[in-house]
Amino acid sequence: MIRIFVVxxxxxxxKALNRVLSTDPALKVVGEAASGDEALARIPKVxxxxxxxxxxxxxxxxLHTLRALLAWRPSLxxxxxxxxxxxxxxxxxxxxxxxxxxxxxxxxxxxxxxxGLGRELIERIRIWDPKRTPKPRGSPPPRPPSMETAxxxxxxxxxxxxxxxxxxxxxxxxILERLPADFPLPLxxxxxxxxxxxxxxxxxxxxxxxxxxxxATEGRVAEPGVALIAxxxxxxxxxxxxxxxxxxxxQTARHVPSVDVLMQSADQVRxxxxxxxxxxxxxxxxxxxxxxxxxxxxxxxxxxxxxxxVYGMPRAAHLRGxxxxxxxxxxxxxxxTSLLVPRSSRGESPAGSPAPP
Numbered sequence: 001m002i003r004i005f006v007v008x009x010x011x012x013x014x015k016a017l018n019r020v021l022s023t024d025p026a027l028k029v030v031g032e033a034a035s036g037d038e039a040l041a042r043i044p045k046v047x048x049x050x051x052x053x054x055x056x057x058x059x060x061x062x063l064h065t066l067r068a069l070l071a072w073r074p075s076l077x078x079x080x081x082x083x084x085x086x087x088x089x090x091x092x093x094x095x096x097x098x099x100x101x102x103x104x105x106x107x108x109x110x111x112x113x114x115x116g117l118g119r120e121l122i123e124r125i126r127i128w129d130p131k132r133t134p135k136p137r138g139s140p141p142p143r144p145p146s147m148e149t150a151x152x153x154x155x156x157x158x159x160x161x162x163x164x165x166x167x168x169x170x171x172x173x174x175i176l177e178r179l180p181a182d183f184p185l186p187l188x189x190x191x192x193x194x195x196x197x198x199x200x201x202x203x204x205x206x207x208x209x210x211x212x213x214x215x216a217t218e219g220r221v222a223e224p225g226v227a228l229i230a231x232x233x234x235x236x237x238x239x240x241x242x243x244x245x246x247x248x249x250x251q252t253a254r255h256v257p258s259v260d261v262l263m264q265s266a267d268q269v270r271x272x273x274x275x276x277x278x279x280x281x282x283x284x285x286x287x288x289x290x291x292x293x294x295x296x297x298x299x300x301x302x303x304x305x306x307x308x309x310v311y312g313m314p315r316a317a318h319l320r321g322x323x324x325x326x327x328x329x330x331x332x333x334x335x336x337t338s339l340l341v342p343r344s345s346r347g348e349s350p351a352g353s354p355a356p357p
Contacts, residue, residue, distance in 0.1 A: 001026065001027070001028050002026060002027050002028070002049050002050060002125060002126065002128060002129050002130070003028050003030045003046070003047075003048045003049045003050070004021060004027055004028065004029050004030065004048055004049065004050050004051070004052065004125060005029070005030060005031045005032065005033070005039070005042070005043050005046060005048040005050075005051045005052075006018060006021075006029060006031075006032040006033075006051075006052050007032070007033045007034075007036070007039040007051060007052065007053045007054060007057075007062075007065065008032075008034070008052070008053075008054040008057070008081065009034050009035060009054060009057040009058055010054075011034065013054075013081075013106075014032045014034070016115075016117075016118070017029075017052065017117070017118060017121065018032065019118075020115055020117070020118025020119070020121075020122075021118055021121065021122065021125075023118075024122050024126075026126065026129070027122065027125060027126075030046045030048050031043070031046045031048065035057060035058065035059050035060060036057060036059060036060025036061065036062070036064060036065035036068070037059060037060055039051075039053070039065055039069075040060075040065065040068050040069070040072075043069065043072075044072060049077070049128060049129075049130050050076075050077045050078075050079065050125050050128045051069060051076060051077070051078045051079070052078075052079050052080075052081055052121065052125075053065060053066060053069075053078050053079070053080055053081065053100075054080075054081045055080050055081065055082045055083070055088055055091045055092055055095065055103075056082075056083065056087075056088060056091070061091075062080060062091065062095065063091055063094060063095055063098065066078055066080075066095055066098055066099070066100055067098060070098065070099045074099070077101045077102075077128045078095075078099070078100045078101060079100065079101060079102045079103065079104065079121070079124055079125065080092055080095045080096075080100045080102070080103040080104070081103070081104055081106045082095075082103050082104065082105055082106065083105065083106065083107045085107075085196075086200065088107075089196055089197045089200040089201075090200050090204070092197065093169060093197070093200060093201055093204050096169040096170055097169070097170055097173065099170075101128075101166065101167060101309055102124050102166050102167075104117065104120055104121060104124065105194040105195075105196065105197070124166075124282075127166075127282060127310055127312075152299050152301060152324070152325045152335050153299070154275055154299055154335065154336070154338065154339050155339075156272070156273060156299075157185060157273060157274065157275040157298070157299060157339075158185065158270050158273040158274070159185060159186050159188070159222070159238070159242065159266055159270050159273060159274050159275070160185045160186070160187050160188070160274075160275040160276075160277065160336070161187075161188050161189075161190075161262050161263050161266045161274060161275070161276055161277070161289075161293075162175075162187065162188070162189040162190070162276075162277045162278075162279065163189075163190045163191075163259030163262065163263065163276075163277070163278050163279065163281070163285065163286040163289070163313065164189075164190070164191050164192070164259075164278075164279035164280060164281050164313075165191070165192040165255075165280070165281025165282055165283065165285065165310070165312075165313060166192075166280060166281050166282045166309055166310045166312075167279075167280035167281065167308065167309025167310055168191045168192070168279055168280055168281055169191060169201060170309075171279045171280050171303065171307075171309075171329055172189060172191060172205070172279065173205060173208065173209075174329055174330075174333065175277075175329070175332060175333045175336065176205055176208075176209045176211065176213065176227060177208055177209055178333040178334075178336070178337055179209065179210065179211050179333075179336060179337065180210050180211065180337075181210040181211050181212075181225055182224070182225055183211050183224060183225050183336075183339070184224050184225075184339055185224055185275065185339065186222035186223050186224055186226065186228075186242060187211075187222070187226065187227035187228065188216070188222055188227075188228050188230070188236060188238060188244075188262055188266070189227055189228065189229050189230065190230045190236060190257045190258065190259045190261075190262050191229065191230070192255050192257075192281065192285070193232045194232055195232040195233045196232070197232060198215050198229050198230065198231050198232045199215045199231070201215075201229060202214050202215040202229040203215075205227070205229075209227075211225050211226065211227060212225060212226045212227070213226075213227045213228075213229065214226065214227075214228060214229070215228070215229050215231050216228040216229060216230055216231060216236050216244045216246065217231075217244065217246075218244060218245070218246045219243050219244060219245075220243065220244045221241065221242055221243050221244075222238060222242040222243075222244065223242075228244060230257035230262065231246065231257070232256075232257070233248065233256055233257075234246040234247065234248060234256065234257060235247050235248070235249070235250075235253070235256060235257050235258055235261040235262070236257050236261070236262050237261060237262065237265035238262075238265050238266055238269055239265075239269060240269045242269070245265075254283070254285065255283075255285050258285055259278070259285045259286035259289055259313070260285055260286055260287075260288050260289040261289075262289070263276055263286060263288075263289025263290060263292065263293055264288070264289050264292055266289075266293070267289070267292045267293045267296050267298065270298075271296040271297070271298075272296050272297030272298055273298060274293045274296070274298035274299075275298065275299045275300075275301070276289065276290050276293040276294075276298060276299070276300045276301070276322075277300075277301045277302075277303075277332060278290055278300070278301070278302045278303065278313055278314050278317050278322075278323070279303045279308075279313070279314070279329075279332075280303055280307075280308040280309045280310055280311070280312075280313070280314070281310060281312055281313035281314075282310045282312040282313070283312055283313060283316070284312070284313065284316035284317075285313060286313050286316075286317055287313065287316040287317040287319075287320050287322055288320070288322075289322075290302070290317040290320070290322030290323060291317065291320045291321060291322035292322075293322070294321070294322050294323075294324055299324060299325070300317070300322055300323055300324045300325070301323070301324070301325045301326075301327055301332055301335065302314035302317055302318055302322075302323035302325070302326050302327075303326075303327065303328070303329055303332060304326045304327055304328050306328045307328040307329040307330075314326070
């Protein structure tokens with residue numbers, strides 16, 4: 001049983017969410033609050049497994065409430081309910097950086113479709129079952145220590161493509177903040193987000209990072225030192241000249257933008273020269289793209305379970321044989337920054353093996 005506490009200053013929304021969430025026998029709403037102050041007074045008494053928290057509330061807003069909740073219990077999963085207004089998107093991105101595990105754009109559901117919002121919340125909440133085993137049945141066997149610690153040889157890479165979902169904004173920020181302005185590879189990134197959030201996400205990263213970060217636009221050339229974020233609602237592909245191609249097709253894809261679509265296009269235009277990185281996220285998007293990149297001779301890195309908010313997408317890619325290197329987030333950042341260090345300075349021979357003493 002997953003115990004949920006709902007925080008929203010709209011009585012209508014609280015009632016609707018309570019009704020919808022209560023339809024799932026695995027979930028139980030154990031309390032609700034109409035303000036941040038009320039939430040902070042009630043939540044410690046019922047000790048829920050998950051909190052849903054409105055970003056914009058009268059009085060103490062969602063960000064202040066989130067900080068206080070995480071100070072009380074740093075591991076508490078908090079899912080933000082947000083609006084895609086400029087102010088709402090910026091606050092949501094800050095919430096993710098502070099430590100919220102996920103968010104839902106509640107303005108994408110009209111007042112007649114709160115059941116839809118509830119169904120999406122149920123899907124997001126069920127992964128936080130406190131009784132779930134950390135390694136679900138069917139997980140791959142433990143890998144040799146070398147897979148966890150070896151620094152990949154990225155010297156042949158000409159392009160880096162990155163995919164992420166749940167927990168991805170903070171993970172992507174953690175990597176890009178480590179990279180210098182003269183990072184030698186073009187970067188193309190898919191982060192699952194609803195419309196209205198990817199541009200503020202790119203602008204936030206651009207203000208925090210030394211390299212340039214922008215939302216991708218049609219026909220822009222992917223170039224070294226620039227990270228392009230796929231716009232929500234559009235798939236991002238690259239052509240042979242590394243120009244961006246945006247399209248809503250295939251509309252049958254579970255996620256738009258899709259990590260698989262980006263990675264497969266990168267593999268087609270630079271076979272054997274692609275560095276694929278798959279970070280935290282729920283589901284399987286990117287698993288096939290990583291498999292193809294690796295099969296063509298490119299390098300693939302998956303975020304290990306140790307640092308994933310949700311070990312879903314990297315695990316799926318691992319099971320399909322698409323992950324060559326399984327690394328925690330700090331080591332992924334270290335691997336990318338190693339591109340700027342001459343091989344001889346890393347104590348490696350030209351073949352990538354340790355240089356003789």
